[in-house]
Amino acid sequence: MREESAKVRECESAKVGIEEGSAVRTVAIAGLGLIGGSLARDLAARGVRVFAWDHDGAAMDSAIRQGIAHPGVWDDAPDVIVIALPVLAARTFLDRLIDRLGKEMDGVRLVTDMGSTKASIVRLAQARGIGDRFVGSHPLAGDHRSGWDASREGLFRGARVFLSPTPSTSDDAMRLARDLWTGVGALPEEVDADDHDARLAWTSHLPQLVSSALAQALAGEGIARGELGPGGRDVTRLAGSSPQMWAEVALDNAGALVPALEAMEARLREVRHLIANGEDAPLRDLLARAREWHRESG
Amino acid sequence: MREESAKVRECESAKVGIEEGSAVRTVAIAGLGLIGGSLARDLAARGVRVFAWDHDGAAMDSAIRQGIAHPGVWDDAPDVIVIALPVLAARTFLDRLIDRLGKEMDGVRLVTDMGSTKASIVRLAQARGIGDRFVGSHPLAGDHRSGWDASREGLFRGARVFLSPTPSTSDDAMRLARDLWTGVGALPEEVDADDHDARLAWTSHLPQLVSSALAQALAGEGIARGELGPGGRDVTRLAGSSPQMWAEVALDNAGALVPALEAMEARLREVRHLIANGEDAPLRDLLARAREWHRESG
Numbered sequence: 001m002r003e004e005s006a007k008v009r010e011c012e013s014a015k016v017g018i019e020e021g022s023a024v025r026t027v028a029i030a031g032l033g034l035i036g037g038s039l040a041r042d043l044a045a046r047g048v049r050v051f052a053w054d055h056d057g058a059a060m061d062s063a064i065r066q067g068i069a070h071p072g073v074w075d076d077a078p079d080v081i082v083i084a085l086p087v088l089a090a091r092t093f094l095d096r097l098i099d100r101l102g103k104e105m106d107g108v109r110l111v112t113d114m115g116s117t118k119a120s121i122v123r124l125a126q127a128r129g130i131g132d133r134f135v136g137s138h139p140l141a142g143d144h145r146s147g148w149d150a151s152r153e154g155l156f157r158g159a160r161v162f163l164s165p166t167p168s169t170s171d172d173a174m175r176l177a178r179d180l181w182t183g184v185g186a187l188p189e190e191v192d193a194d195d196h197d198a199r200l201a202w203t204s205h206l207p208q209l210v211s212s213a214l215a216q217a218l219a220g221e222g223i224a225r226g227e228l229g230p231g232g233r234d235v236t237r238l239a240g241s242s243p244q245m246w247a248e249v250a251l252d253n254a255g256a257l258v259p260a261l262e263a264m265e266a267r268l269r270e271v272r273h274l275i276a277n278g279e280d281a282p283l284r285d286l287l288a289r290a291r292e293w294h295r296e297s298g
Numbered sequence: 299m300r301e302e303s304a305k306v307r308e309c310e311s312a313k314v315g316i317e318e319g320s321a322v323r324t325v326a327i328a329g330l331g332l333i334g335g336s337l338a339r340d341l342a343a344r345g346v347r348v349f350a351w352d353h354d355g356a357a358m359d360s361a362i363r364q365g366i367a368h369p370g371v372w373d374d375a376p377d378v379i380v381i382a383l384p385v386l387a388a389r390t391f392l393d394r395l396i397d398r399l400g401k402e403m404d405g406v407r408l409v410t411d412m413g414s415t416k417a418s419i420v421r422l423a424q425a426r427g428i429g430d431r432f433v434g435s436h437p438l439a440g441d442h443r444s445g446w447d448a449s450r451e452g453l454f455r456g457a458r459v460f461l462s463p464t465p466s467t468s469d470d471a472m473r474l475a476r477d478l479w480t481g482v483g484a485l486p487e488e489v490d491a492d493d494h495d496a497r498l499a500w501t502s503h504l505p506q507l508v509s510s511a512l513a514q515a516l517a518g519e520g521i522a523r524g525e526l527g528p529g530g531r532d533v534t535r536l537a538g539s540s541p542q543m544w545a546e547v548a549l550d551n552a553g554a555l556v557p558a559l560e561a562m563e564a565r566l567r568e569v570r571h572l573i574a575n576g577e578d579a580p581l582r583d584l585l586a587r588a589r590e591w592h593r594e595s596g
Binding site for chain 2: 140143199202203204206207208209210211212213214215216217218219220221223224225226227228229230231232234235236237238239240241242243244246247250251254257258260261262263264265266267268269270271272275276278280283284285286287288289290291293294295296297
């Protein structure tokens with residue numbers, strides 16, 4: 001696959017990618033939300049021909065009117081297909097794409113997604129026979145805002161991007177994935193899909209759900225966010241994130257996330273017991289260890 | 299009390315305060331941490347004579363060397379005594395101050411503290427017979443850093459400050475407290491001490507402890523803060539706050555805080571059950587309500 005592609009597609013222009021043969025000329029993006037939309041903007045600005053699908057007609061119109069995207073029909077198979085949809089929707093999309101395109105998929109050198117979980121989609125790509133051309137992507141970018149209107153050029157500059165190959169990802173596909181991301185200023189890192197999900201349950205999904213749970217607790221007490229100080233506003237900022245996206249991530253990563261939530265509940269219970277029992281020194285120690293962690297680990 | 303004071307102290311110069319007779323010429327501050335130090339800087343910059351006590355010799359030396367504070371001896375009683383110490387230490391200090399100064403306290407027109415709880419110190423001031431000259435202050439300023447080195451001019455500009463009177467606070471003392479804060483650019487609001495503590499358990503103390511508990515959970519899993527995305531870093535920022543200060547606040551406000559922590563645990567449990575049982579729609583609804591709260595209430 002890799003040898004063929006390298007021969008068929010000569011490097012007509014170094015648009016994205018610096019290694020010979022790796023240039024990306026056409027990218028099809030499913031989903032023009034914050035992530036897909038920002039990637040479309042960056043690629044278009046670099047002269048890549050971007051095709052897009054989005055069920056939101058207004059986003060499509062805006063992307064086309066601004067000269068960023070073309071509607072989702074192409075003469076030749078695109079070099080890269082990017083699935084920038086919530087994790088469950090991304091799997092459904094990938095499944096249907098393979099059903100529909102069939103042989104046409106052969107011209108595609110890389111299929112990648114942008115989801116916050118990697119194991120399930122990597123397994124699906126492998127099972128559906130496109131493991132050689134699939135690399136899962138997870139850019140650590142964006143914020144609690146979502147949608148095309150929140151998308152912007154430069155979103156990925158300096159951002160870490162986790163890349164999870166399948167068991168049979170080709171060198172060509174992996175190189176293209178790296179080039180796609182370095183081309184928009186991001187910092188790709190390869191990581192096993194299962195390891196990724198286990199780690200992200202703690203580093204990303206747990207903080208997200210803690211923020212949402214706190215928002216719920218405050219809302220239940222009739223407290224407005226405007227009453228919080230700057231610190232409390234920090235803690236509840238993530239509660240503004242997309243419910244659809246995060247529900248799908250949480251359910252997809254339930255296996256790793258449920259123990260993380262249990263650990264968090266246990267810590268809160270411990271804090272509560274110390275306070276209820278007036279245990280001054282152990283409470284101070286606990287808070288001191290939390291501050292130590294904050295200081296030492298960046 | 300008020301009449302006398304107004305007569306005795308004529309408005310020599312309008313240093314802090316705009317109403318006639320309310321000018322503050324000398325302020326004694328106990329504690330040159332983030333809050334006390336910043337107030338000292340603001341007052342000194344406005345020409346107020348600041349006396350200071352701090353058990354940290356380096357902070358005292360620095361404040362004196364910079365011409366901000368004088369060591370804690372005065373010829374005449376200061377107009378205002380500010381207790382900028384953690385809440386338990388503030389009560390101990392107030393108790394001893396009244397024991398030691400005795401009659402000398404008569405010349406003092408306002409005693410105020412800076413703590414995050416108000417009920418206990420307001421009760422103590424009333425019980426110790428200085429209720430007429432006492433107003434509790436709680437500036438919503440500062441961040442997770444602490445100590446003299448973190449103090450700075452302008453910290454209180456635009457900050458809300460809760461003022462909690464005793465049952466017998468004089469008009470003069472209340473006016474001085476307002477003037478002290480408006481003089482450094484803050485926005486004072488009067489609030490009953492018990493109401494203050496009940497509200498702050500939710501708006502401030504709960505977010506603080508949630509952030510520290512999350513830090514503990516992550517530390518226990520060997521996750522470094524540097525591995526978190528920008529959102530996760532927001533949620534754990536408050537974990538860097540002073541353990542001593544927050545342990546004292548939490549224990550002092552245990553009555554209101556324990557139910558708040560229980561409510562937070564219940565929300566987390568609810569989230570965890572929905573995820574463990576794969577309940578897509580209710581999970582999405584819960585996250586959507588959290589986002590609604592984030593959007594609607596600022």
